[in-house]
Amino acid sequence: MTTPLDCFFTQFYAHNPVSATFIGVHDHDAALPDWSNAQLDATHAGMRGLHAELGADTRAHAANEWEAIDADLAQGYLEIREAEDNGSHGIRANPALWTGEAIFGVVSLMLRPSFPMRRRAMAVAARLESVAPFLANAMAVLGARPIPAPWAERALRECDGAALLLTGGIDRWLQWLPRSTGKVVDGLPTVDEVSSHVATAAAAARTAFTDFAVWLKSQPAADERALGCGADFFDLLLTRGHQCRRSRADLLADAKVRFADAVAKLDADACAAVGSWRVAQERMALAHPPASEYLAAFERTWALCHQRAERQDLVTWPDGHDWPLRYVLQPEWAREAAPYLYFLPYRSPAPEDAVRAHDYLVPPVPAEHPERHLSAWNHSVIKLNHVVHHGAIGHHVQNWHAYHRSKSRIGRAAAVDCSSRIAMFCGGTMAEGWACYATELMEETGFLTPLEKLSEQHSRVRFLARAIVDISLHQGTMTFAEAVRFYADEVGMSEAAARSETTKNSMFPGTGLMYWLGTQGILDLREELKRRQGATFSLKQFHDDLLEHGSIPVLLVARRMLGGA
Secondary structure (H helix, E strand, O other): OOOHHHHHHHHHHHHOHHHHHHHOOOOOOOOOOOOOHHHHHHHHHHHHHHHHHOOHHHHHOOOOHHHHHHHHHHHHHHHHHHHHHOOOOOOOOOHHHHHHHHHHHHHHHHHOOOOOHHHHHHHHHHHHHHHHHHHHHHHHHHOOOOEOHHHHHHHHHHHHHHHHHHHHHHHHHHOOOOOOOOOOEOOEOOHHHHHHHHHHHHHHHHHHHHHHHHHHHOOOEOOHHHHOOOHHHHHHHHHHHOOOOOOHHHHHHHHHHHHHHHHHHHHHHHHHHOOOHHHHHHHHHHOOOOHHHHHHHHHHHHHHHHHHHHHOOOOOOOOOOOOOEEEEEOOHHHOOOHHHOOOOOOOOOOOOOOOOOEEEEEOOOOOOOHHHHHHHOOHHHHHHHHHHHHHOOOHHHHHHHHHHOOOOHHHHHOOOEOOOOEOOHHHHHHHHHHHHHHHHHHHHOOOOOHHHHHHHHHHHHHHHHHHHHHHHHHHOOOOHHHHHHHHHHHHOOOHHHHHHHHHHHHHOOOOOOHHHHHHHHHHHHHHHHHHHHHHHOOHHHHHHHHHOOOOOOHHHHHHHHOOOO
16 A cells, blocks of 8 residues: 655655655656746645545554654655745755756766666666756746856856766766677667767757856845844744754754853863864874875775774774675765865765665875865875765764664665755755764774864864854844854864855755764763663663664654653
């Protein structure tokens, strides 16, 4: 029997074909989404009908508790999606959502080795052919509406990245096509025919991106106030997305107190250790692997992290034979375009694909200014960011638990990295909360050096700052310029990094908050369970019980694990 939740996922994949590809559902690999005004109206009408079907009666008669939880989370997704699409921060307002979807419609297929290369190339060609009408729809939907300058800048940057990818990049990727035969196999076109088709479609798509960039530059700039989503939408994200019962005012006041304490601790610890945080940064930048051992440094650090976690019995770690992660150099086809795009070194595996070995794409050391790159990718960055947070006990282990142990269908798919963000907003506090918590956990085990402990303390400062900016910007009590200055002056970011961070905050309200909200939620839950269970408390059991929920809101998980509603 088809359930309302089945219908939800059927609609989700049909309306979000690029996200479906990233998740490993390949029924829509040849399509880009239809975001025309007429189709958006029809989509929202269908979503409202589905929302009603997922209502209280469905949850009351659900086959099990997980079906009821997923029905509520699916309803929350639908409420958020419609409000965003029709508001100031969705498809009808932000050109970067369109450029990201258009180029990652192609990149998603280039990255996913889940089915034969020739079939993927045919899907790539089909999506490339859809780029021109898709971006024409973007111009019609966005119309003459003024566009916030930071969003236009991001969209233009993605147009530049698309031009690079669809010139040399696509040609390099096509070289992976097997050249052993010119015969027709299983009714498929020959390799030469497929290559010609992709090349022709890429040229047309490249022109479409160029035309869109020209159009975008002619559009009026919006008032800076348009960067805030407003209190009503933010509160919807807070309550229905993050499942948080605290008010914005309470969260903001708490974050500000914790931020001040975190800054004071960083300053005191850095002063005692090396004199200042600036000196600590300089020393960490100098401690980097030589170019000849660059890639091996990731692998060695991963192995040490795994050994420490196993020795301390921290969490069930997936068998390396069933869930291997390989640190490899970023493919040549991606290298020119990647700096212009949302091209992540670690992009979550596709839960619905059979492929389990996963590649972590490390940018190569450039021939020009190699020391600059190695300083930025030093031992501390490798350990804290690319091993602990992403490739090891952080995101990768959490993804394994979500994919293999969670009974929540939402929890398996929500935190998959897609074109511009994760698939569903509700997955954020668990995905980012656990990954940030994991670095704190490894610090507790003694895995970090004294300088790395300072870097971890700075990370706490940074994610508390994100929470402050996220709430303040969107409720209208902080301007974009003030947020940039806050990041630069109070967190120590460069001007470029501060502007980039604020742009992300403005585009995706409620997202900056998820790091602190998730991490603090896990820490608070752990302390309460330790208090209740006393000597019987098991850290490993706590972590396994937490992670088996999958990528659903941490605060919802906490209420469930504490026996509350």
